[in-house]
Amino acid sequence: MTDLVVTKRAAPLAQSEPTGAAFAPVSPVDIEARGVTKHFGKTKVFSDVSFRLARGEAVALVGANGTGKSTLLRCLMGLIPVTGGNVHLLGQQTDTSGAAALRQLRAKAGLVSQKHNLVPRLSVLSNVVHGLLGKHPGMRHWSHTLAPQSSPAAALHALERVGLGEFAGRRADRLSGGQSQRVAIARAIVGAPKVLFADEPCASLDPAAGEDVMDLFFRLVRDEGVTVVFTSHNVAHALRYGDRVLGLAQGRMQLDATAASLSAEDLRGLYD
Numbered sequence: 001m002t003d004l005v006v007t008k009r010a011a012p013l014a015q016s017e018p019t020g021a022a023f024a025p026v027s028p029v030d031i032e033a034r035g036v037t038k039h040f041g042k043t044k045v046f047s048d049v050s051f052r053l054a055r056g057e058a059v060a061l062v063g064a065n066g067t068g069k070s071t072l073l074r075c076l077m078g079l080i081p082v083t084g085g086n087v088h089l090l091g092q093q094t095d096t097s098g099a100a101a102l103r104q105l106r107a108k109a110g111l112v113s114q115k116h117n118l119v120p121r122l123s124v125l126s127n128v129v130h131g132l133l134g135k136h137p138g139m140r141h142w143s144h145t146l147a148p149q150s151s152p153a154a155a156l157h158a159l160e161r162v163g164l165g166e167f168a169g170r171r172a173d174r175l176s177g178g179q180s181q182r183v184a185i186a187r188a189i190v191g192a193p194k195v196l197f198a199d200e201p202c203a204s205l206d207p208a209a210g211e212d213v214m215d216l217f218f219r220l221v222r223d224e225g226v227t228v229v230f231t232s233h234n235v236a237h238a239l240r241y242g243d244r245v246l247g248l249a250q251g252r253m254q255l256d257a258t259a260a261s262l263s264a265e266d267l268r269g270l271y272d
């Protein structure tokens with residue numbers, strides 16, 4: 001890989017602390033990485049990654065295959081431990097939180113992944129109800145028969161929001177790829193998450209279905225003011241849907257800039 005030429009930096013983010021004597025309204029920081037390093041044994045994925053994401057920001061995380069995008073998402077969600085540095089999610093430091101506190105924290109986050117991971121034999125509605133797992137203390141392993149009574153109504157509402165209310169009773173393995181990805185979005189939003197992580201949310205879809213899914217996803221998250229981190233290999237998507245773009249290459253965060261300040265050519269430099 002050649003040396004990167006991307007040097008643009010993001011404009012300073014809104015800080016959670018007061019920055020002066022005036023009491024200007026500021027957005028809270030929902031996600032903060034401080035010098036995060038991740039190794040898997042002898043495999044060094046990335047080092048010293050730092051950034052802060054303000055509430056309501058949508059951030060595209062880009063980089064070539066294997067640069068650590070999915071790994072970083074998992075670190076930010078507290079799903080895997082960091083090797084160095086630390087992550088603050090919704091004001092809580094993940095590596096010093098106990099298992100129960102971490103579970104409660106993760107219940108405030110949603111995840112949409114490329115492989116939508118629906119349970120094929122269950123109905124669409126039951127799959128969405130699964131998005132409420134972890135919302136109710138002590139009910140981590142509940143099935144849909146034990147779920148709180150409000151769960152099906154909430155799940156149906158989420159399905160209606162992704163335009164699939166009529167599909168509630170259909171088995172998940174009878175859906176098209178685009179429909180499955182919409183169900184995965186419904187499952188991610190059903191618990192009204194404060195932050196959403198999306199790992200290549202439309203990579204398995206054809207271009208038209210991919211556009212539909214991205215448009216829908218961002219309409220929903222913008223309506224709710226949710227903070228979003230999404231990964232994508234689609235440069236146009238990164239620039240269109242992200243307020244800001246972070247780029248991983250050569251084990252470092254090489255790019256952190258507003259989408260408006262970047263061209264597609266700038267992003268292609270990450271893949272050289």
Ligand SMILES: Nc1ncnc2c1ncn2[C@@H]1O[C@H](COP(=O)(O)OP(=O)(O)OP(=O)(O)O)[C@@H](O)[C@H]1O
Pocket residue numbers: 040043045063064065066067068069070071072
């Ligand atoms: N559980 C794991 N154990 C060991 N190594 C891992 C594990 N998960 C990921 N890796 C390694 O970490 C590196 C980054 O992987 P990751 O999946 O985060 O990359 P990525 O940027 O998401 O790639 P892609 O664009 O292909 O999705 C790779 O070298 C991968 O082999």
Ligand SMILES: [Mg+2]
Pocket residue numbers: 069070071199
């Ligand atoms: Mg990945």
